[in-house]
Amino acid sequence: MADLFAGFEPAPAPDTHPENAPLADRLRPRTLDEVVGQDHITGPEGAIGRMVAAGRLSSVILWGPPGTGKTTIARLLADAVDLRFVAISAVFSGVAELKKAFAEARDHAKIGKRTLLFVDEIHRFNRAQQDGFLPYVEDGTVTLVGATTENPSFELNAALLSRAQVLILERLGRGALDLLLERAEAVMERPLPLTPPAKDALIASADGDGRFLLNQAETLFSVNLADPLDPAGLSAFLQRRVAVYDKDREGHYNLISALHKSIRGSDPQAALYYLARMLTAGEEPLFLLRRLTRAAVEDIGLADPQALVQCIAAKDTYDFLGSPEGELAIAQACVYLATAPKSNAVYKAQKAAWKSAKETGSLMPPPSIRNAPTKLMRDIGYGKGYAYDHDSEDAFSGSDYWPEEMSPETFYTPTERGFEKRLSERLAYWDERRTRRS
The missing domain is CATH 1.10.8 (Helicase, Ruva Protein; domain 3)
Known part of the structure; x- marks a missing residue:
């Protein structure tokens, strides 16, 4: 049962559970010792355990998956350090409700009763609303305990994070x-x-x-x-449980990262697992095909040129068959990539070449290989002395194609894996002839 609160009345004592209450409420822990699965923060050596032992609570952000005890811990914290407990949900509350909560907290502070303000789904407040917490947290009007299922570093203001300790709750084992x-x-x-x-x-x-x-x-x-x-x-x-997966949230990026890195690490079993996790959770197959294609050119490249072909073929097959039949082609491409020889030589070469191009600006190619469509261009030397490679021995002239102001650079260095081993031999062949003819 979700812990959502629209009002601001102090919560009932945790040991008052009516017989007709939902089972989850009837089993709600009465002390921090009864909280399961979070000993790393609630135990004697954990951050919360130390706060309670000291009798002083600082503002915290509880970050963890659903159903791991965030609301329960907040209630028990208030009880453990004798604070008034007020709970609101960012789903149902706005600026007016927050102002009311802060005003009531100030009134109670005047009679010596401090307030723990629990904000469920705190990440749903926008940046301006989050800024509104700052003065009340700083002056001690409230001790803020926020709960979120999303990565706080993405969803919460840096100013708010700097005033609260982030505590990570683990998925229950x-x-x-x-x-x-x-x-x-x-x-x-x-x-x-x-x-x-x-x-x-x-x-x-x-x-x-x-x-x-x-x-x-x-x-x-x-x-x-x-x-x-x-x-x-x-x-x-029982009805089948729908996978927990937010396609625009951190879980999405964690899984796609795991898929890509499993492919890079040549583990087809793990790669298939993460691919299945995303597809069964409703991810767009074309998004996955785009990432597989990226992996083909970034992590395999010319070590196996067929990797890119497999990905494009999988995309065409999925377009033709749709789901679920076309998903087999995606799985095939995934396995092919994970089992292919790996090389990021082209990826590194692209980065280096782009960097060099930006640094050298607008240097002109040597006159011999400039385009010469007009008589004027030919008269001033464009195209003069160009050696047509097919007229040379081995169809190789050995000419210098670099701008005159630059020395030749090396961007692409093939590995000794897969097809790139043959490319390495070819480059050595051309280099030897280039040296001999120069």
């Missing part, structure tokens, strides 16, 4: 999710109607989200089943 189910079974006073393999499947489906897991468990507790469900029965009983 198997042990933490097991413990949540044990607590649920204790509260319900009966085991989940699942076989052990089905219980494993339920935990895997949660994808580290404790709230989702408890909501699914509550659904299972709500029905009377004659026999425990096996994995197939569980899959039929």
